[in-house]
Amino acid sequence: MHVGVIVFPGSNCDHDAWYAVNHNLGHKAEFIWHDSTDLGKADAIILPGGFSYGDYMRCGAIARFSPVMGAVREFAAGGGLVLGICNGFQILVESGLLPGALMRNANLHFLCKNVDLITQTVDSPFSAELKRGQVLTLPIAHGEGRYYADERTLDELEAEDRVVFRYKQNPNGSLRDIAGILNVERNVMGMMPHPERACDPLMGSTDGVGVFESLFAAVPV
Amino acid sequence: MAAITAEVIALHQLTPAEYQKIVSILGREPSYTELGVFSVMWSEHCSYKSSRIHLKKLPTTGKYVVQGPGENAGIIDIGGGYVAAFKIESHNHPSYIEPFQGAATGVGGILRDIFTMGARPIAVLDSLRFGKFDDDKTRRILNGVVAGISHYGNCFGVPTVGGECIFEDCYGGNPLVNVFALGVCKKEDVFYAKASGVGNPVIYVGAKTGRDGIHGASMASAEFTEESKQKRPNVQVGDPFLEKLLMEACLEAMQTGAIVGIQDMGAAGLTSSSCEMGSRGGVGIEIDLDLVPQRETGMTAYEMLLSESQERMLLVADKGREEEVYRVFGKWGLDAVAIGVVTDDGLLRVRHKGVVEAEIPNHAIAEQAPRYDRPHSSPYRTAPMKGPDYIAKNPQQALLTLLASPDICSKRPIWEQYDYTVRTNTTAGPGGDAAIVRVKENGNSIAISLDGNGRYCFLSPREGAKLNVAECCRNLSTVGALPVAATNNLNFGNPERPEIMAQLVEAIEGMAEACEFFETPITGGNVSLYNETLGEGIYPTPVIGIVGLMKTSAPVTIDFKEPGREILLLGGFGKTDAIQFGSSQYAKVLVGRLWGLPPALDMDNEKRVHQAIREIHKAGLAESAHDLSDGGLAVTVAECCRSVGALIELESGEPMEHLLFGESPSRILLSTANPAAVTEIAAKLGVECERVGVTMKERLQIQNGSISVIDCELAALQFDLTAIH
Numbered sequence: 010m011h012v013g014v015i016v017f018p019g020s021n022c023d024h025d026a027w028y029a030v031n032h033n034l035g036h037k038a039e040f041i042w043h044d045s046t047d048l049g050k051a052d053a054i055i056l057p058g059g060f061s062y063g064d065y066m067r068c069g070a071i072a073r074f075s076p077v078m079g080a081v082r083e084f085a086a087g088g089g090l091v092l093g094i095c096n097g098f099q100i101l102v103e104s105g106l107l108p109g110a111l112m113r114n115a116n117l118h119f120l121c122k123n124v125d126l127i128t129q130t131v132d133s134p135f136s137a138e139l140k141r142g143q144v145l146t147l148p149i150a151h152g153e154g155r156y157y158a159d160e161r162t163l164d165e166l167e168a169e170d171r172v173v174f175r176y177k178q179n180p181n182g183s184l185r186d187i188a189g190i191l192n193v194e195r196n197v198m199g200m201m202p203h204p205e206r207a208c209d210p211l212m213g214s215t216d217g218v219g220v221f222e223s224l225f226a227a228v229p230v
Numbered sequence: 231m232a233a234i235t236a237e238v239i240a241l242h243q244l245t246p247a248e249y250q251k252i253v254s255i256l257g258r259e260p261s262y263t264e265l266g267v268f269s270v271m272w273s274e275h276c277s278y279k280s281s282r283i284h285l286k287k288l289p290t291t292g293k294y295v296v297q298g299p300g301e302n303a304g305i306i307d308i309g310g311g312y313v314a315a316f317k318i319e320s321h322n323h324p325s326y327i328e329p330f331q332g333a334a335t336g337v338g339g340i341l342r343d344i345f346t347m348g349a350r351p352i353a354v355l356d357s358l359r360f361g362k363f364d365d366d367k368t369r370r371i372l373n374g375v376v377a378g379i380s381h382y383g384n385c386f387g388v389p390t391v392g393g394e395c396i397f398e399d400c401y402g403g404n405p406l407v408n409v410f411a412l413g414v415c416k417k418e419d420v421f422y423a424k425a426s427g428v429g430n431p432v433i434y435v436g437a438k439t440g441r442d443g444i445h446g447a448s449m450a451s452a453e454f455t456e457e458s459k460q461k462r463p464n465v466q467v468g469d470p471f472l473e474k475l476l477m478e479a480c481l482e483a484m485q486t487g488a489i490v491g492i493q494d495m496g497a498a499g500l501t502s503s504s505c506e507m508g509s510r511g512g513v514g515i516e517i518d519l520d521l522v523p524q525r526e527t528g529m530t531a532y533e534m535l536l537s538e539s540q541e542r543m544l545l546v547a548d549k550g551r552e553e554e555v556y557r558v559f560g561k562w563g564l565d566a567v568a569i570g571v572v573t574d575d576g577l578l579r580v581r582h583k584g585v586v587e588a589e590i591p592n593h594a595i596a597e598q599a600p601r602y603d604r605p606h607s608s609p610y611r612t613a614p615m616k617g618p619d620y621i622a623k624n625p626q627q628a629l630l631t632l633l634a635s636p637d638i639c640s641k642r643p644i645w646e647q648y649d650y651t652v653r654t655n656t657t658a659g660p661g662g663d664a665a666i667v668r669v670k671e672n673g674n675s676i677a678i679s680l681d682g683n684g685r686y687c688f689l690s691p692r693e694g695a696k697l698n699v700a701e702c703c704r705n706l707s708t709v710g711a712l713p714v715a716a717t718n719n720l721n722f723g724n725p726e727r728p729e730i731m732a733q734l735v736e737a738i739e740g741m742a743e744a745c746e747f748f749e750t751p752i753t754g755g756n757v758s759l760y761n762e763t764l765g766e767g768i769y770p771t772p773v774i775g776i777v778g779l780m781k782t783s784a785p786v787t788i789d790f791k792e793p794g795r796e797i798l799l800l801g802g803f804g805k806t807d808a809i810q811f812g813s814s815q816y817a818k819v820l821v822g823r824l825w826g827l828p829p830a831l832d833m834d835n836e837k838r839v840h841q842a843i844r845e846i847h848k849a850g851l852a853e854s855a856h857d858l859s860d861g862g863l864a865v866t867v868a869e870c871c872r873s874v875g876a877l878i879e880l881e882s883g884e885p886m887e888h889l890l891f892g893e894s895p896s897r898i899l900l901s902t903a904n905p906a907a908v909t910e911i912a913a914k915l916g917v918e919c920e921r922v923g924v925t926m927k928e929r930l931q932i933q934n935g936s937i938s939v940i941d942c943e944l945a946a947l948q949f950d951l952t953a954i955h
Contacts, residue, residue, distance in 0.1 A: 018563065019471050021387025025654045028670070058652075060385040063471030119380050121649045150384070150649040203651075211657050211668060211784060 010225050012038040013051030015081070015097075017072050022058030022095065026205040030055075033208040034221050043075045052228045053090040054081055056097025058150070058203060068111065068153045069099035078104055090134050090224060091197045095151055098189075098199030107192055107199045108166070109158030115182025119152035123214065125177035126188050126202060130170045133191055134227030135198040138219050145216040147202035149180060154201040156183035156190075166190055174200055234265060242269035248600055255594045263532045263580070263587045267595065270498035270536055271505065274759050277599035280725040281757045284735050287742045292751040294714040294779075302343040302423055302493065303413075304753020306715045308779060310672030313420060315349040316412035318357075318680070318719045318775045320758040324465045325407040329374025333407050334382040334468040338540055340411040341386060342494035345477045346543065348421040348484050349413030352655055353667045354383050356393035356409050357680040357719070357773045361402025363636035368397070371405050378468075379409070380647040385470035386477075389656050390648035392665035393680055395951075397636045400684070403763030408719040408756075410680055410775040414669055421484055423493035425507040425515060425546045425572050430490055432504070432515055432570040433552065435559055436476045436542040438525035439500070442466045443538025472541040472564075479562035480543060486558065488551035495542040501535045501595075503544040504570075505578045509596035517570030519582040531580060531587035546572060602725075609691050609736055610729035610767070617812045617825040622887045625864070625932070625939040628820055630946070632861045632891070633868055635819045639949040658785040663705040663857050668782045677711035677778040682721075684769030685813050686828035691733045691770050693828050695740030700836045700895055701859055702776040703748045707840035708857045708898050709785060710847035711778025716745055718755040718774050723767030725759050733770035734759075741772060747833050748840075750776050786847060788856035790874035790925045795853060796905040797876055797925060799863070800846075801839045802918030804894025805830070806862075815860045816891040829894045835917070836896040842917045843898050851908050858897040863922075864890035864932065864940065866899050868947045871930045875944050878923035878932040886939060890932070901925055 012030050016023045023040060030038035038055075041048060048054065061072035072078065078100070085091050085106055093101040101107040114120055128136055128143040139145070158166070163185055166172050174189035181201075189200030204217030239249045242265055252260050252268050260268065274280060290298035296313055297305035303317040321336025337354060344351045356379055361368040383390045388411070425432070443466035483489055491511065493503045500522070508515040519534050529537075547555050552568060559566035573579070578595065580588040623631070632638055645660035657675060658666035664679040681702040687694030703713040718741060723730040745752055761768045790797075811817060812826030846852050858866045867876055882889050902908050905921060912919035930947060932940035 018475055019385070021385075021474065021652060025652065028654060032670075059387060060471060060474075063385070063469070065471070118377075119384055119647045119649070121651065122646050148651050150652060152384075206651050206654050209654065211782065212651070212654055213657075 010036045010228055011050050011052050012036060012055055013041045013048050014038050014055045014057055015043065015077055016040045017043045017061035017075060019061045019063050020057050020059035022203065022205065026055045026057045029205040029208040030221065034218065036225055041077060043077050046076050046080050048080050048084055053224055054084060056091065056093040056100050058095030058097060061096055061100060067103065068096060069103035072100045073104040082106065085197050088196055090227060092135060092224060093199040094203055094205065095201055098201055099153065101197060101199040106197050107190060108162050109156055111153050112155040112157050113153050114155055120180055121150040122180065124149050124180050124202060126174040127177055129172045129175055132170060133173055133195050133198065135220055135223050136173050138223040138226055144177065146214045147204055147216055148206045149202045151201055154181045154183065156187040158184065173198060234259060234262060242266065243273065244269055248272060251600060255591065255598065261588065263535060264590055266532045266536050267501050267588055267590060270501060271595045272599045276497055276502060278757055279600050280602050280604050280759060281720065281734060282601050283603055284738045287738055289742060289746045289751045290753065292715065292749060295751055295753055297753065299752065299754045302346045304715065304717060305347065305420060306753065306777065308669060308672065308676065309674050311417050312414055312669060312672045313417050314412055314414050314676060314777065315344050315347040316410065316717055316777055317343050317754045318408055318410040318717045318773065319756045320719050320721060321407045321409065322405065322721065322758050322761055325375055326371065326405055328465040329371045330378040331465050331467050333375040333378030335466045335540055336407050336409045337379055337382040338468045338470065338473050339496050340409045341388065341473060342496065344411045344413035345480055346421065346423060346492055346494045348419045349415040350481060351388045351411050351413040352653055353412045353665065353678060354388050354390045354409065355665060355678055355680050355775065356390065357682055358393065358395045359401040359406035359771065360397050362399045363397040368402065375407055376644050376647055382468055382470040384649040386474050387652055389650045389652050391650050391656050391667060392660045392678065395641050395644060398684060398769065400768045403766060404761045404768050406721050406771060408773050410717065412676065412678060412777065419484065421489065421492050423507050423510060424491040425511040425513050426490055428513065428572050428574045430546050430549050430572045431552055431568040432517060432572060433545050433547055433555060433566055434522055434569045435545060435564055435566045437469065437472055437539055438523040438565065439534055439537050440525045440539045441529065441533055441537060444533055444536045466538050466540050468540050475562045475564055476541050476543065479559050479564055483555050483558040486554045488548050488554040490546040490548060492543060492545040495544060497538065498536065499538050505592045505595045507544065507546065508578060508592035514573035514575040514577040514579065514592065515570060516573050516579040519580060521567055521569040523565045523567055531582040535580065604725050604731045605728045606731035606735050607728040609732040611688065613689060613824045615809060615826055617808060617817065618821065618823055620821045623820055625886055625890055626942065628816065628887065628891065629864050629868060629940055632815055632819055632865055633947055634949040635815065636951060637815060638861050638865060639951050641951050643951050658709060658787065662788055663708045664711065666709055666785055673782050675780050675782040677706045677709050677780060678775065679705035680773060680775045681705065682771050682773035684771040685818065685824055687737055687771060688769040689813050689826065689828050691736040692740035693831065695737040695772050696744040697828055697831050697895060698772060698774050699741060699744035699748055699750065700831055700833065702774050703750060703840055704857045704898065706776060706778035707843050708855050710844060711780040712844065713748060713750045713776050713778045716750040716752050716774055716776045718752055718772060720757045721761055721768065721771040721773065722759050723762045730767060737770055737772045741774065744833065748837060786852055786855050788870055789854055789872040790870050790876060790901050791853045793874055793925050793927045795901040795903055795925045796921060797878065797899065797901050797923040798905060798908055799897060799899055799920045799922045800842055800912060800917060801897035802920050804892065804897055806888045806892025806894050811888055811892060814862065814891060814893045816887055831895050838915045838917050839896045839898060842912050842915045845911050846908055849907065851902050851904050852900040853902060855898055855900040858899060859893065862891040862893050868930060870899060871944050871947055874925050875927060875929045876923055876925050880922065880934045882934060886934065
């Protein structure tokens with residue numbers, strides 16, 4: 010299993026995702042530079058956290074125009090699995106691969122803490138190894154994580170079982186406590202919490218492992 | 231070109247004698263540009279002219295030290311072929327003028343010092359001091375500083391893993407923002423800021439040069455006056471994204487083998503980086519300012535040389551291999567331009583529009599700055615020896631008031647704004663005695679603590695400084711680490727006042743004695759003087775950052791884990807008398823006064839306590855451990871009570887406030903399932919170890935004899951700092 014970790018200028022959780030896949034989870038991750046239009050032999054793609062291109066505009070607003078995102082769109086259109094974490098989620102939303110927007114946290118501050126997530130669906134390649142209702146403790150670290158979409162979109166997300174994770178205690182004002190969602194085809198997921206930071210017992214939680222195990226199990230090798 | 235009059239010299243904060251020294255070095259009158267160069271390089275901030283002869287008293291070598299003071303950062307061996315580069319630096323003055331950018335660029339500056347050495351930053355800590363807590367101005371500065379640190383560190387992608395935050399009236403017009411950073415690299419990948427190889431190109435990389443920050447270094451070397459607010463343009467603006475790119479590009483370029491030496495452009499920018507690199511390498515450097523990337527038009531040589539625009543580096547490459555360097559910087563979208571060459575004449579020669587604007591011996595600017603043995607009398611001190619008559623508060627009320635006080639309460643609302651887990655190395659983040667980051671490459675972990683105590687140092691600079699070092703080493707030992715090396719940030723007032731200079735001298739001497747004793751040599755640091763506003767000085771505030779080493783393992787944190795465990799006080803009850811009680815948080819918060827002396831320190835006993843707790847950890851005997859400091863025994867016990875409480879049983883005839891809230895050092899509170907084994911280790915090392923109680927569910931109870939002095943639900947003990955919003 011080869012995971013491609015996209016590196017934008019300003020990505021800073023790229024190494025964490027790479028390390029988790031290679032060293033904690035026993036699979037193979039490789040970096041893909043933002044100006045590449047070729048995803049190589051990647052079986053799945055991770056868009057990591059960070060501040061792509063500085064994020065001085067809306068988060069992810071510039072990254073969506075980078076050359077590699079064309080390749081990621083094609084990959085997703087062909088059914089390839091794409092996981093966007095934190096800034097990666099913001100980029101997916103800006104790219105139109107996921108609906109809605111991520112706005113500044115309700116308290117207007119960056120927030121770094123562990124939060125409890127409730128697994129809403131196991132009908133996805135990112136959560137199939139979890140149990141419905143299972144609580145995961147994962148770190149968040151973001152200033153713009155308040156999920157927003159219009160009522161119709163929110164209703165659709167719920168009706169189509171596309172909300173994967175909700176916050177048990179909403180840290181950022183996200184509508185309907187949404188922490189992670191799927192696209193219609195269910196092969197693209199964005200989430201604000203960081204599963205890659207919770208794959209090593211030394212980090213205090215290994216609850217992120219289930220997300221990656223689901224991903225690995227979903228890709229035929 | 232402006233004529234150089236006595237007034238111009240004074241405006242550059244040079245004394246007539248210093249000016250004469252410049253004339254004699256050059257053998258002629260300096261040009262206006264040269265005067266500017268000397269004024270920043272010989273400023274207190276860059277030259278350490280008032281402190282240097284005293285800094286020599288500090289121990290700087292030891293078993294772990296690879297590089298001591300004099301480089302951009304100190305370097306220690308952390309095992310397995312790896313080293314850590316670390317340093318602390320202040321950004322006090324800029325943070326007062328413009329809190330957000332002042333603090334942000336403070337973080338940026340220290341990060342550059344680390345990756346300049348070839349090390350990737352993996353941890354940042356901050357030591358912050360502000361004025362009276364309940365004050366609009368304090369709140370504005372506090373929020374700005376925290377937002378600035380958060381902005382820069384989070385975007386750059388370095389975890390901010392700990393620090394301290396203290397409130398005291400004397401910092402109201404002069405906050406202290408000291409930032410520590412640490413990075414790691416392979417031993418053979420260390421780079422030095424040394425130019426060599428005549429004919430080698432001098433390459434400028436990173437951000438373009440603008441007019442920002444001109445004379446920042448001299449600003450940091452003057453007292454604040456009403457006019458200081460007009461110095462806002464002197465504060466630089468930081469771009470953490472650019473710094474992130476600059477770091478990645480520098481580390482990658484270093485791997486090409488084409489780089490000979492490299493230094494960041496910090497205080498005094500282009501000037502200090504070129505003449506210091508030249509001076510260290512014993513060579514000359516010639517640069518042409520027409521080639522410098524500029525983001526403003528019409529800049530003079532003076533402005534370009536003194537600009538403190540951020541996120542810039544100067545490097546010397548192997549002649550003929552420039553393309554390899556350009557290719558890497560091009561990949562990261564950064565400017566990299568050859569602006570000069572290394573020469574053999576030892577001069578810094580600066581050309582602009584075909585004219586030689588400055589020609590100064592590198593060594594003279596970098597190393598021949600004036601050194602002053604400034605007169606020092608006895609340390610400035612206004613506090614009485616004897617305290618006021620006060621009526622001791624009810625212990626429970628006293629405890630709750632202390633727990634809620636700004637210095638002691640949880641700083642969670644601050645540190646939750648910092649990304650403290652990025653890079654997945656943080657095994658113990660903020661809120662403990664020391665932060666711990668693992669080094670993935672070698673199986674070891676690095677523990678870090680920053681400590682200062684202005685109250686102690688105001689009462690006795692010498693003893694206060696020793697207590698700082700002792701506490702810092704205790705913090706590291708409490709998490710199981712062996713303290714190995716230190717960096718210091720000396721924050722003091724105006725050294726031209728003999729009673730302030732005396733504070734500096736005595737604090738350095740106390741620190742030297744303690745660092746020698748605890749085997750934590752100083753590998754670098756920073757001196758920040760003139761921390762006075764309108765003649766009001768700060769408490770003498772040396773801040774020490776000490777780094778400890780340990781094998782990577784699950785951390786032992788401060789909170790009690792299980793009910794029914796024995797609670798032991800390693801180091802015993804200590805001794806606090808009425809004089810020493812005057813330096814305590816109790817005196818500050820509940821009596822509202824400062825008097826007497828800091829607690830008495832027996833360094834020999836302290837060191838044995840450290841050894842004992844490390845052995846206890848090595849044997850895996852402690853389930854929790856927390857050192858006693860601000861607020862004494864009762865506050866420490868309360869801080870250990872998160873999900874599990876405690877019953878503390880005392881038998882003492884001491885005044886209750888001394889027993890519960892005295893801050894006698896050399897003590898650590900731990901909980902264990904195996905008290906006999908802990909006691910045995912303590913006894914073997916000649917360390918007192920008292921059983922003081924047992925952990926239990928839901929409540930904190932403290933009894934003296936048969937009298938209940940404290941009885942509280944756990945939820946009532948949790949207080950967060952409320953100012954942040």
